[in-house]
Amino acid sequence: MTHLEPAIVLDRVSKTFPGAARPAVSECSLTVGAGELVVLLGSSGSGKTTLLKMINRLYEPTSGTIYVNGQDVRAVSAVELRRRIGYVIQQVGLFPHQTVAQNIATVPRILGWDRKRIEERCDFLLELMQLPPEQFRDRRPRQLSGGQQQRVGIARALAADPPILLMDEPFGALDAITRETLQDELLRIQAQFQKTILFVTHDVDEALKLADRIAVMKDGRIEQVGTAIELLHRPATPFVRQLLGADDWLQRLSVVPVRRAMNAEPEVAAASSAQPLPAEASLRDALEALLRSDLKPVPIVDRRGRRVGVVRWEDVRAAAGDPFGQVVSP
Amino acid sequence: MTYLAENWDFVLELAWQHISLAASVLFIALALALPLGVLLARFGRLATPVLGLLSVVYTIPSMALFALLIPVTGLGFKTAATALVVYSQFILVRNTVAGLQGVDPAVLEAAVGMGMSGWQVFREVRLPLAMPVILAGVRVAAVSIIGLASLAAWINAGGLGVLLFQGLYQDHATKIWTGTILIAFIAIAASRLLQRLERRIRSGLDGP
Numbered sequence: 001m002t003h004l005e006p007a008i009v010l011d012r013v014s015k016t017f018p019g020a021a022r023p024a025v026s027e028c029s030l031t032v033g034a035g036e037l038v039v040l041l042g043s044s045g046s047g048k049t050t051l052l053k054m055i056n057r058l059y060e061p062t063s064g065t066i067y068v069n070g071q072d073v074r075a076v077s078a079v080e081l082r083r084r085i086g087y088v089i090q091q092v093g094l095f096p097h098q099t100v101a102q103n104i105a106t107v108p109r110i111l112g113w114d115r116k117r118i119e120e121r122c123d124f125l126l127e128l129m130q131l132p133p134e135q136f137r138d139r140r141p142r143q144l145s146g147g148q149q150q151r152v153g154i155a156r157a158l159a160a161d162p163p164i165l166l167m168d169e170p171f172g173a174l175d176a177i178t179r180e181t182l183q184d185e186l187l188r189i190q191a192q193f194q195k196t197i198l199f200v201t202h203d204v205d206e207a208l209k210l211a212d213r214i215a216v217m218k219d220g221r222i223e224q225v226g227t228a229i230e231l232l233h234r235p236a237t238p239f240v241r242q243l244l245g246a247d248d249w250l251q252r253l254s255v256v257p258v259r260r261a262m263n264a265e266p267e268v269a270a271a272s273s274a275q276p277l278p279a280e281a282s283l284r285d286a287l288e289a290l291l292r293s294d295l296k297p298v299p300i301v302d303r304r305g306r307r308v309g310v311v312r313w314e315d316v317r318a319a320a321g322d323p324f325g326q327v328v329s330p
Numbered sequence: 331m332t333y334l335a336e337n338w339d340f341v342l343e344l345a346w347q348h349i350s351l352a353a354s355v356l357f358i359a360l361a362l363a364l365p366l367g368v369l370l371a372r373f374g375r376l377a378t379p380v381l382g383l384l385s386v387v388y389t390i391p392s393m394a395l396f397a398l399l400i401p402v403t404g405l406g407f408k409t410a411a412t413a414l415v416v417y418s419q420f421i422l423v424r425n426t427v428a429g430l431q432g433v434d435p436a437v438l439e440a441a442v443g444m445g446m447s448g449w450q451v452f453r454e455v456r457l458p459l460a461m462p463v464i465l466a467g468v469r470v471a472a473v474s475i476i477g478l479a480s481l482a483a484w485i486n487a488g489g490l491g492v493l494l495f496q497g498l499y500q501d502h503a504t505k506i507w508t509g510t511i512l513i514a515f516i517a518i519a520a521s522r523l524l525q526r527l528e529r530r531i532r533s534g535l536d537g538p
Contacts, residue, residue, distance in 0.1 A: 058443060091434075097459060
């Protein structure tokens with residue numbers, strides 16, 4: 001992803017909490033490109049949330065440097081910095097004494113936007129999050145379901161149009177169906193507005209589904225960074241291999257979007273006689289389609305029905321990893 | 331009934347003294363307890379020892395507290411007010427601390443994470459959300475102050491307690507009844523008023 005302008009750069013960042021025997025985060029380096037969605041994946045205690053919270057300075061690193069849009073985060077006041085970074089947490093944290101509209105207006109109000117602009121922005125965001133403004137604007141957080149609350153939480157984080165979004169297990173407390181819906185919406189918003197998103201989760205399926213790239217964390221260290229396909233194909237350590245559950249690869253394939261394995265070859269796609277597959281389909285769907293087309297390249301169509309590329313047998317085979325082989329060194 | 335009919339202006343004056351004593355005590359007590367509560371909520375380590383001390387003061391019988399203060403502040407309003415202010419600190423401070431510390435940490439994290447300054451978080455989030463608990467403390471304090479203000483008569487600070495003590499010494503039951511009913515009435519009225527305020531704020535929190 002070197003062609004992307006770096007939006008967030010972590011340079012050998014470490015954090016040891018006072019009185020802790022070992023660092024919560026140690027020597028983590030990671031570059032997130034502008035418009036990229038990177039997932040920090042790890043179990044609880046792996047340091048992923050600590051790493052995230054150092055970016056908007058809710059925690060200060062013990063050593064190392066963090067750059068946001070090329071600027072050392074310590075060069076500006078924490079308050080200023082945070083107003084330029086959207087922040088979404090698992091428990092949402094809506095203000096219970098304010099209406100949905102007032103909640104969303106928080107940062108624009110602090111920034112001194114005029115009332116009309118705030119109202120327009122608020123309605124726009126409610127519509128974006130599929131909450132009809134006239135119906136939801138004046139409601140209280142308590143009158144919303146968990147999924148609706150997090151929709152408002154995301155709208156609130158997007159209110160002042162920050163280029164960067166930090167999300168800390170935002171869908172962790174939702175039921176499976178609501179979670180999947182919101183994951184789809186996040187991908188839709190991401191495609192529409194090209195936000196830079198750093199997303200923390202412990203849910204492997206969620207990571208495989210959402211991430212442009214995944215950074216796997218364990219014991220405060222980043223074990224491996226790569227696309228879903230790279231991680232599945234070439235796990236760098238036994239831990240990554242075990243976490244991604246190569247034994248269960250059919251299940252894994254069913255969450256990875258086919259566009260991650262797609263070859264952008266519209267000519268080949270146009271020439272293919274096989275039944276086309278939508279870009280949102282999974283690699284498992286692709287596997288089925290390949291079997292049905294006798295392993296001939298399967299064309300991929302985008303939302304507007306254009307044939308944008310193809311997926312081949314080798315691509316799916318690569319993502320399946322090597323179910324019976326050993327760990328491949330990177 | 332004839333007593334009240336003949337002495338209504340005296341009784342009214344005592345009632346007024348009672349109310350103004352209780353009101354000024356509540357006002358001064360709040361002016362002390364709110365900043366102290368905010369401070370203790372901010373520096374949590376201080377909360378336990380300070381609240382412990384206040385709870386010890388709270389257990390001193392009010393008569394004893396009056397007696398202790400007489401050598402310092404003499405007889406009259408000043409002593410009565412001082413004792414009642416000291417006395418009500420425990421409830422007010424405790425509820426302020428509990429209210430401020432009881433705010434959902436996720437709400438505070440979101441507020442800070444969005445870039446609200448410390449003062450904005452306090453004024454726009456923490457304080458409004460702590461308000462119902464703080465007000466509940468004010469209500470309990472107000473009722474107990476109104477009750478205890480009856481003892482102020484014992485040290486020449488006036489109020490409806492005068493009727494109670496006169497009634498006792500003169501074996502005049504009507505005076506005792508009149509005083510008791512009026513004190514109870516004032517306490518209930520104050521409680522109702524504050525309850526309504528509390529409910530209005532709560533409904534602001536819970537929505538229509």
